[in-house]
Amino acid sequence: MTRNPQRGMALLVSLVFLLMLTLIGISSMQNATLQEKMAGSVALRNHSFQGAETALRVGESTVQRDSYSLPVCSGASHCAPPAESATITAGGHNPGSGVTWVATGTGFYAVQNLGATRTAVNVPINTPATLYRVTAVGIAGNSRSVVESIYAKY
Structure with missing residues (x-):
């Protein structure tokens, strides 16, 4: 009777090989999950930016009307870009910045009259022109985009 010194070695090699394949599979799944989260984040960022752009255009259209009037802002705190744009979640008047936020279907906008120039x-x-600052905020999921324009009306 001859003994085979390699008895069971094939099992050990195949188990090690199976372990390596399992680790590669787990790593691939984690990578795919991470890429899916990143793609979702990019989509939310794009939706919030598009919402902010839409709200900005609505605000500019409001200022463009001949009947639109707004008192000139007074004081440094009321003429500065509204700081609450980073936290706003609903329309309404903000006494700190002196602006009134208007809700649109996709975000919010606020208008400030910066005066004549x-x-x-x-x-x-x-040519005398009145300058208006239009600040718009778009929110999608946990993504927030803030855009701003200066509109000259003459």
Whole structure:
């Protein structure tokens, strides 16, 4: 009777090989999950940015109407960009910044009258123009986008 010194070695090799395949599979699943989360985050960021852009256009359209009027902001705290844009979740008046946030279907916008000027960009020379700051916020999931424009009305 001859003894085979390699008896059971095939089982050990196949178990090690199976362990390596399992680790590769687990790593691949974790990588796929991470990529799915990143893609979801990018989609939310895009939706919030598009919501902010839409709210900004609605705000600019409001300012563009001939009948639109708003008192000139007074004081540094009321003429600065509204700080609550980073935390706002509902429309309404904010006494700290002096702006009124208007809810749209996709976000919020606020308008500030910065006063009259004769040196606005893209306005004919010596033409009086009233400058309005329109700040818009879009929220989608846990993503928030804030955009702003200066609108010259003459």
